Amino acid sequence: MPERGNSRPQASPVAGCHGEAAAVVRPPEGKRLIKVALAGQPNVGKSTLFNMLTGLNQHVGNWPGKTVEQKLGYCSLQEATLELVDLPGTYSLTANSEEERIARDYIIKERPDLVVLVADATNLERNLYLLAELLLLPAPIILALNMMDVAASEGLEINLRALEEALGVPVVGMSAVRNVGVRELLAKIYELACDPSTFRPVRPQMRPEHRHILAQLEVLLGEHVPHPYEPHWVALKLLEGDAEVTALAQQWLPPETWQQVHSLLLRHEDAILDIAGGRYEWIEGIVNRVISSRRRSEFSLTDRIDRYATHPFWGVLLLLAAATLSFLLVYSLGSPLQGLLEHYLVERLGEWLFSALAPISPWLAGFVVDGVLAGAGTMVTFVPILAIFFAVLGVFEDTGYMARAAFVMDRFMHAIGLHGRSFLPLLLGFGCNVPAVVGTRIIDSQRARLLSVLLAPLVPCTARLGVLTTLSAAFFGRKALVVSMSLIGANVLSLAALGLVLHRFIMRGEQLAFIMELPLYHSPNVRTIALFVWHHMRAFLVRAATIIVAASAGMWLLSTLPTGEISGSYLAAFGRLLSPVGQIMGFDWRLMVALLSSFVAKENSLATLSVLYAEPGQAVTQYLPQAITQATALAFLAAQMLFIPCVATVAAIRQETRSWRWTLADIGLLLILAILGGSAAYRVALLLGLPG
Amino acid sequence: MLLQALRLIERGQATTVEELAAQLGLSPALGKQLVADLVRLGYLQPLAAPCPGQCTGCSQGGACSLGFLSWAITPKGQRALNSQAEAH
Numbered sequence: 001m002p003e004r005g006n007s008r009p010q011a012s013p014v015a016g017c018h019g020e021a022a023a024v025v026r027p028p029e030g031k032r033l034i035k036v037a038l039a040g041q042p043n044v045g046k047s048t049l050f051n052m053l054t055g056l057n058q059h060v061g062n063w064p065g066k067t068v069e070q071k072l073g074y075c076s077l078q079e080a081t082l083e084l085v086d087l088p089g090t091y092s093l094t095a096n097s098e099e100e101r102i103a104r105d106y107i108i109k110e111r112p113d114l115v116v117l118v119a120d121a122t123n124l125e126r127n128l129y130l131l132a133e134l135l136l137l138p139a140p141i142i143l144a145l146n147m148m149d150v151a152a153s154e155g156l157e158i159n160l161r162a163l164e165e166a167l168g169v170p171v172v173g174m175s176a177v178r179n180v181g182v183r184e185l186l187a188k189i190y191e192l193a194c195d196p197s198t199f200r201p202v203r204p205q206m207r208p209e210h211r212h213i214l215a216q217l218e219v220l221l222g223e224h225v226p227h228p229y230e231p232h233w234v235a236l237k238l239l240e241g242d243a244e245v246t247a248l249a250q251q252w253l254p255p256e257t258w259q260q261v262h263s264l265l266l267r268h269e270d271a272i273l274d275i276a277g278g279r280y281e282w283i284e285g286i287v288n289r290v291i292s293s294r295r296r297s298e299f300s301l302t303d304r305i306d307r308y309a310t311h312p313f314w315g316v317l318l319l320l321a322a323a324t325l326s327f328l329l330v331y332s333l334g335s336p337l338q339g340l341l342e343h344y345l346v347e348r349l350g351e352w353l354f355s356a357l358a359p360i361s362p363w364l365a366g367f368v369v370d371g372v373l374a375g376a377g378t379m380v381t382f383v384p385i386l387a388i389f390f391a392v393l394g395v396f397e398d399t400g401y402m403a404r405a406a407f408v409m410d411r412f413m414h415a416i417g418l419h420g421r422s423f424l425p426l427l428l429g430f431g432c433n434v435p436a437v438v439g440t441r442i443i444d445s446q447r448a449r450l451l452s453v454l455l456a457p458l459v460p461c462t463a464r465l466g467v468l469t470t471l472s473a474a475f476f477g478r479k480a481l482v483v484s485m486s487l488i489g490a491n492v493l494s495l496a497a498l499g500l501v502l503h504r505f506i507m508r509g510e511q512l513a514f515i516m517e518l519p520l521y522h523s524p525n526v527r528t529i530a531l532f533v534w535h536h537m538r539a540f541l542v543r544a545a546t547i548i549v550a551a552s553a554g555m556w557l558l559s560t561l562p563t564g565e566i567s568g569s570y571l572a573a574f575g576r577l578l579s580p581v582g583q584i585m586g587f588d589w590r591l592m593v594a595l596l597s598s599f600v601a602k603e604n605s606l607a608t609l610s611v612l613y614a615e616p617g618q619a620v621t622q623y624l625p626q627a628i629t630q631a632t633a634l635a636f637l638a639a640q641m642l643f644i645p646c647v648a649t650v651a652a653i654r655q656e657t658r659s660w661r662w663t664l665a666d667i668g669l670l671l672i673l674a675i676l677g678g679s680a681a682y683r684v685a686l687l688l689g690l691p692g
Numbered sequence: 693m694l695l696q697a698l699r700l701i702e703r704g705q706a707t708t709v710e711e712l713a714a715q716l717g718l719s720p721a722l723g724k725q726l727v728a729d730l731v732r733l734g735y736l737q738p739l740a741a742p743c744p745g746q747c748t749g750c751s752q753g754g755a756c757s758l759g760f761l762s763w764a765i766t767p768k769g770q771r772a773l774n775s776q777a778e779a780h
Contacts, residue, residue: 091725094732125722241733270695270772276729277693284693284717306710407708514739515701515727516762517709 032080034193035110037139039103040118041130042089045146047071049118049176050086053186080190085112091126093133094242101244107137108228113193114140116185121151121158121173124291125283131167132204132279136233140199141169142188148173148181156291163290168202204282210271213264214239220261224252238265239272302520306404310518315408322401323488326392327469327481330385335473335480337384342619346377367556374614375552375607379544381620382470382606386540387533389469393462394532400519407518429459433645437652453656454666457645458495458673460488463602466540468637470606474621475633483634491641494677543601551600552607555593559612566612585639585678586632586692595636595674599644631685631692639678644670695776697726698735698769727763735769738762 040046054073061070071086087106088099107115117134119127124145134141143163151158164171170188174181192199206214217235225231229248237245238261250258308314350369357365396402429436436456440449460468468487472480558571566572575589582592590612598605615623628636644650644667654663686692697712706712713723730736739762765773 123721125719126725129722129725270775272733273694273772276733277695280693280718280726283722514762514764515707515709515712517724
């Protein structure tokens with residue numbers, strides 16, 4: 001049976017605390033004052049305990065010169081008064097944050113009579129880490145193991161007596177919110193404050209081979225370390241590379257002594273691995289001794305899901321299933337809604353605008369209806385499809401699945417031998433190609449980095465995926481899912497093949513050893529997902545209302561000037577110059593112009609198609625499939641997926657390569673790939689019997 | 693234990709913090725602390741993946757984060773691994 005520190009009332013000189021306190025914030029006179037610092041990690045119930053002990057008898061301000069809140073209070077016992085300071089919540093005392101500096105400086109400089117470490121019993125290991133650091137500081141410590149009731153309900157049994165023996169530190173089991181164990185804690189505080197000599201902690205030990213380094217440092221530091229610092233602690237922090245202590249030591253030591261310290265530190269820079277590692281071994285040893293039975297739910301929900309979600313085989317299968325379901329959802333819900341918007345927004349509004357404007361000026365009516373509305377208006381009809389697409393992405397991200405998808409992709413790439421430094425930045429390209437290009441900075445080899453920059457645009461970014469999703473729905477109806485998945489698969493495979501070449505021949509097997517932290521799964525938050533969708537849709541609509549309106553209007557003007565007929569327009573003349581290339585992929589000049597227009601922004605190709613193929617009284621989902629065959633549409637989508645990236649990515653490539661030559665070479669390479677991909681898709685489509 | 697952790701990461705035997713903690717016999721929370729220690733001591737470095745400024749030009753620019761943190765072994769970490777290998 002676990003020893004429950006809160007289970008038996010204890011006779012003590014302490015009758016209680018809260019309620020007996022004076023109503024003013026000052027130490028009552030005539031009693032011994034015991035200074036107690038409450039330390040602990042955030043959310044362990046430290047403030048609950050502080051409030052319970054001090055009641056109204058507390059003062060809240062800021063730490064001197066800091067923006068961190070300071071809480072000071074008094075608690076009157078029968079024979080003494082406690083002055084309680086609630087230290088900021090910290091996970092360690094490494095001076096990495098202002099809170100950590102405040103906590104450790106207070107204990108070193110103010111020298112409280114004792115420190116109460118309030119710890120979460122359900123997360124003993126990590127709390128012991130903080131204790132290992134506190135034990136190096138000059139103050140007796142009591143471990144107040146809070147949330148014992150929660151730990152018990154989770155099936156966690158902690159032997160408090162064994163813990164006390166293993167640590168050599170007084171331990172009190174408690175549940176602050178239920179006021180259980182508080183009397184025992186007060187009794188222990190009083191006992192330890194009255195006789196600090198009973199405090200004999202068992203500190204983490206250093207391996208024998210490194211003890212002499214610490215001893216040498218302590219000798220060098222000698223009497224140069226001023227009060228209240230202690231040479232042993234300063235020596236340890238110097239080995240850890242603590243920036244604050246290093247700066248102080250440089251001030252304290254004569255230059256020649258500092259040089260000796262510095263060279264000793266350089267020679268033994270890895271000694272800290274053993275010293276810090278000793279803390280983990282100390283924790284592991286204690287936990288094994290005091291936790292007699294593990295949690296009932298040893299495997300959390302996240303662990304159980306991840307057994308499949310991150311499995312090398314099931315994980316890939318799950319990812320494929322998730323992607324398929326996502327597209328199914330997008331098409332089955334989004335396409336009917338898109339049809340409704342098309343009917344009411346573009347067709348009906350177009351008819352009304354034309355009838356209103358035509359009597360004034362037929363040219364103006366054409367410009368507004370066939371130029372602006374057909375282009376930007378059609379873009380707006382795709383809002384339902386994109387909104388569902390982003391909602392699905394938002395759910396993946398908010399539940400924590402997106403990180404698993406990335407992890408599974410890593411495993412998959414590893415299985416085919418691609419696990420180099422180039423992989424991680426390329427993975428980022430699925431969001432946006434710009435961070436993929438910039439992310440290649442982690443690659444040391446200039447040659448490999450350059451190649452990764454050049455390959456990054458091949459990763460299908462969300463903007464490209466959005467265009468693919470909407471156009472495949474328009475051209476292929478129920479087959480849109482198969483088409484989308486196939487094209488994404490082809491892109492990933494072509495990227496993997498190129499990556500493999502990069503890995504084998506350019507990077508020559510160079511590996512990037514890395515580790516990632518997967519977030520816990522949790523239920524999706526509707527507000528978070530709504531904000532995610534809103535952020536993306538607002539950006540899309542802003543673009544539709546600005547760049548795409550301008551581009552659509554420009555395209556319409558170029559397609560009507562100078563003759564008023566599209567066949568005799570400037571745009572047709574320009575497009576026909578490109579026709580020989582287009583014919584390889586089954587394109588007419590209009591498709592070539594639409595493809596080129598995506599350089600400004602990927603979505604522009606949608607608007608351009610709507611302007612150039614517009615038919616009076618027909619919706620885009622009617623006139624596009626009539627004007628463009630499925631074989632040509634497949635070729636267009638394949639070429640679009642491989643085509644030159646947007647202008648922002650090209651700018652990033654120029655910035656990262658610092659060379660117009662390489663930037664233009666990449667544009668050329670992608671153009672060739674797009675033509676080859678489009679041509680191959682066209683031939684395959686014809687072979688499969690799709691109308692050509 | 694920290695060197696052992698670095699070795700597991702280097703060999704690709706632990707690719708997530710959870711895997712690393714499990715292999716070292718630590719709780720996931722303490723595994724996070726261990727990784728934080730390795731970062732603080734300069735043996736691991738975060739692989740930063742921020743949205744660069746250029747993303748503002750893209751309507752889908754906010755989607756560039758994949759929702760995970762990752763760290764790579766630094767040259768200092770590699771040196772420590774190499775010197776341990778030489779010592780053995």
